Amino acid sequence: MFAADCQARVAFDLLAGTWNAVVLHTLRTGPQRPAELRARIGGISPKVLHETLRRLEFSGLLERRAYAAAPPRVEYGLTELGRSLLGPIEAMATWAYAHADEVLAAQERGEASA
Amino acid sequence: MFAADCQARVAFDLLAGTWNAVVLHTLRTGPQRPAELRARIGGISPKVLHETLRRLEFSGLLERRAYAAAPPRVEYGLTELGRSLLGPIEAMATWAYAHADEVLAAQERGEASA
Numbered sequence: 325m326f327a328a329d330c331q332a333r334v335a336f337d338l339l340a341g342t343w344n345a346v347v348l349h350t351l352r353t354g355p356q357r358p359a360e361l362r363a364r365i366g367g368i369s370p371k372v373l374h375e376t377l378r379r380l381e382f383s384g385l386l387e388r389r390a391y392a393a394a395p396p397r398v399e400y401g402l403t404e405l406g407r408s409l410l411g412p413i414e415a416m417a418t419w420a421y422a423h424a425d426e427v428l429a430a431q432e433r434g435e436a437s438a
Numbered sequence: 439m440f441a442a443d444c445q446a447r448v449a450f451d452l453l454a455g456t457w458n459a460v461v462l463h464t465l466r467t468g469p470q471r472p473a474e475l476r477a478r479i480g481g482i483s484p485k486v487l488h489e490t491l492r493r494l495e496f497s498g499l500l501e502r503r504a505y506a507a508a509p510p511r512v513e514y515g516l517t518e519l520g521r522s523l524l525g526p527i528e529a530m531a532t533w534a535y536a537h538a539d540e541v542l543a544a545q546e547r548g549e550a551s552a
Contacts, residue, residue, distance in 0.1 A: 334538035335530045335533055336453055337456060339530070384543070384545075405537060405541070411533070412530045415530075416530070419522065419525070419526045420450075422522075426498060427452065427498055427499070430519075
């Protein structure tokens with residue numbers, strides 16, 4: 325099922341940048357302005373958020389809407405393609421909540437015996 | 439649900455290395471020797487496979503078994519923790535088969551208009 329150049333790698337590469345999944349997940353409730361996203365996502369800088377939004381837009385997962393207001397207003401929202409990725413992201417997050425501590429404990433044991 | 443230092447990031451970081459998911463998935467049928475894994479996974483070098491196996495072992499997802507034979511034989515197999523990650527990996531791979539082409543098409547359009 326897996327080969328070096330196969331489609332599955334597209335999905336894992338998409339979620340390789342940790343912030344990609346976090347931004348997609350945070351937009352599940354609807355389009356938001358960058359400032360709103362930053363308030364909801366702890367620890368992301370304006371620069372990293374901007375790069376993540378552009379990367380996800382470039383991959384067809386987000387769409388950018390600009391409103392002619394003073395000052396101009398921009399919102400980002402999930403495309404249908406982006407919304408379809410929320411399921412696998414949820415599966416990963418659910419696994420993480422159940423097992424992240426076991427992974428971290430194994431890594432600590434590994435460091436201690438290194 | 440997501441914050442900068444939350445557990446979900448452990449999961450996405452684990453699958454950030456594209457080969458991690460491919461190796462875990464290939465081991466779903468049972469323990470295998472590195473040579474068998476390389477034969478099943480197209481495009482992975484011995485060095486990258488070795489690093490991936492050690493990284494997954496370090497995270498508690500794989501276990502390494504050495505057999506006293508001549509020459510010595512080594513196998514890698516999924517731990518229970520590793521097997522529990524196959525579900526989310528399948529969800530990602532299934533999404534990729536359905537949508538990877540749409541992502542690649544969006545990226546090509548983006549490059550064309552850049």
